[in-house]
Amino acid sequence: MTAIKRFLPGWLPTYAGLYIVFLYLPVIFLPIFSINIAATPKFPLSGATLQWYEDLPRTPALIDATWNSLMVGVSASILSTVLGILAARSITRYRYPGRRTINGLIMAPLVLPEVIVAISMLLVMLQLGLSLSLFTVVLGHVLVCIPYSMTVLTSGFEGFDRSLEEASADLGESAFGTFRRVTLPMVAPAIISSLLVCFTISLDEFIIAFFLTGTEATLPIYIWGQLRFAAKLPGVLALGTLLLLASFVLMTVAEILRRRAARRTQSEGGLYA
């Protein structure tokens, strides 16, 4: 390690610190200006207020959007996690021709421009005569959530020693009993983590919802609509801050659970691999 330690240019830690600031600074302005009295976000700050937050629950359109987002988020996270479980299990446990290609296809939405994914789905849904609604948004969100679900679940399943299930069968347990007593408890944290990750993505996702929804708005669509009005900005900042907070809490819990799952199955990686 000494040989490696030597190549630590003095600027590297400083640079790392600055980089973190660069990552966080823009995001920090949202909460700061959400409690600022002035309606335009500029310095110097004009004093703290919670008035913008108090206004939020008095906006019926916002309440509707919140409900819509919650419904879409819950449905999309459950559906994509179920599909993710099947795929991740298949990928980590079985070997068969075309496995990598199928995996690549399922992961593809991760690297395709969202607009193109969104308009392609829009075209097909219109061709199929589906009327655009929150349901079509869920369908779209599931497609983009599956890759993330797969990543989380694969890290939970990967290190899963196959002989654990064999040991269970060897000790007299049935296939279902093995699933209930060994497999499920081992991968439960990864599954919950996947649900949280997918929910967060769905909650924050804008493009696909924007193209695939009918008249109902999700929270990001509501925010998008409000952005046209300068006077509404403080309210949007307050709402944005709450969303940031929700994402932060959900992702922290998801990450803690994912690590617990990975430690259980003695594997590493996950979102980072």
Add this chain to the structure above:
Amino acid sequence: MTAAAEGSRPLRMAGARRSPLLQSEAVQGFALISPTFVYALILLVLPILVVIAHSFWTQHYLTIDHTFTLENYRIALTEPIYRDLLWRSLYISLTVSLLTVVLAYPIAYFISFHGGRHKSLWLFLITIPFWTSYLLRVMSWKVILGYNGVLNSGLMGLGIISEPSDALLYNSTAVIITLTHAWATFAILPIFVSLEKVDRTLVEAATDLGDGPLRSFLRVTLPLSAPGVISAALIVMIPTVGDYVTPKLVGGKDGVMIANAIQAQFGKASNWPLGAALSVTTMVIVSLMAGTTVLIIRALQRLAR
């Protein structure tokens, strides 16, 4: 006692030995993945095929003429507005991917080689902003760069400028800054992963064989992390070329990108075939650009001997 109890059961169970076909790994694995696979086929592959088909058709007000034509591609490639938008989108995505990779590499290196016990904390710190809403992150740049925004008012407050500058927002530079910030994490992770795979003893071997720290970095670490650099570049380049939100919010007239034009064809302009042709063209060209980038990085990797 199980043994005795189980052993005395009637042992021949009807049809107990399942057919080897159903038992085979391949069939079980494929059956398990097929729901997800079919989902991706219906909502990803089929839609893309439909888009490709549309790009060869013609829109007549509310109906679509299904005769094969290359007219849409002619328009997409030769009409100055689309050509310019395409070039700008490619320029922006290339610049953004270059910037993110160059800015991200030292961080990934720092975390991988010097993160020590706090490695996972560093990674967590870096991933968190990525999980916040993309829309909100772009919005915060609007707040920062705006005429009455944070940067202008801050600089004025410090007495550096006397009146707000309108040069900050609504141009392609604003788009590049915003996108670079938004995709930073995406570039760090793949590079970090490939640096983690670099066997530390290789670096020690290089040092042992007389390379200084910089040389061993250039001759061993950097070339071995090339796969991470490649995937970082691709993972940023391909999605950003089709970004819609950022140009719309901070791009203004000079920052409009191809995705805005595509959206317009599916929205107000209502010319689906042209929108489809623009989408296909964008994907083909960005794939070519991505392929070239991969080749260039591989060539550079080979030069580092």
Add this chain to the structure above:
Amino acid sequence: MLERVQSERTQGDRTMIDIRDVTRSYGSFKALDNASLAIHEGEFFSLLGPSGCGKTTLLRMIAGFDTPTSGSIAVDGQPMDGIPANRRPTNMVFQSYAIFPHLNVEQNVAYGLKRLRLDAGEEKRRVEEALAQVSLTGLGKRRATELSGGQRQRVALARALVMRPKVLLLDEPLSALDKKLREQMQVELRRLQQAVGITFVLVTHDQYEALAMSDRIAVMFGGRIAQVASPKEIYQRPVNRQVADFLGGMNFVKAEIVEENGASLVLDTLGFGRVKTDKPKAFVRNGGNATLGIRPERLRVLWDNATAKFEVAGKVVERHYFGEITHLIVEIPGLEKPLSVTETNDFGADDIPVGTSIRLAYDPEALVAMAD
């Protein structure tokens, strides 16, 4: 439990596992090729061979994790065709131990008992008994992740033994342990097997492990069983060069068959002259030549003017020191390869200078004839 087994043991060589013409193919590759084997009740039986020889495949087929392509396996007289692993009277100790990481030691051991719905007191008693058998009393509440390698192995043993199987299968159970612990566990495993009297089937690639622990050994190569015999016979009377080689060092000398009859062979060799040996049971001559083998420790250095009835003379060309023994490489006129000789250092074999002419004594009993 003990009594029952002991009373049954007196029945002698009753077959516990009957393996008949078992083949397991993967496409054109045969992991196991027409193997037949009878493992007796109450014996410690080892499947020994290099990796890929089919020993693990065979073990997994006995456990029910793999299915023969053809042939049959019966345990205690019951055919196992179509019986899934969870209904077989066998239990297994996995190579990775497969300790459930989300359960503690006690819960791991009680895992299989839960299916039997014993009353709480009985279950607890059996868990305690199993933990005592493997010297883990008092560690029941430990989390699986807090155990050392040796302790994990004991938990795996207790978890299988508590089921009171007819056969305990052990898949390389000691390979993950360090040398010292491995040797200690060999003794303990053997002792445990004798105490519980259950048939143990051990898979290993370590010849010393197999020799030290087993009642009988099956040596396997390339999906085929090469020899089944007691450790002593396998070591002293290997059926062919491959088996001889796998079981430790052996000097091979080319020989010409002069005479062959029912029980013995007369061979002509360079170096050892004309030799009369027992004919191995499985000996099938292949042309006019055979191979004569002698283990390095069966050659003794003759000091000063000592003489022996059977001796060969040669010159020391290499000397390797191993602490309690010394390894000499001795060139014998007429032999195409020098002989390896292992000599204890009690009399100063470690001081013999390279280049010295020496004489080696041997016992003709130690010479083994092998088919070419």
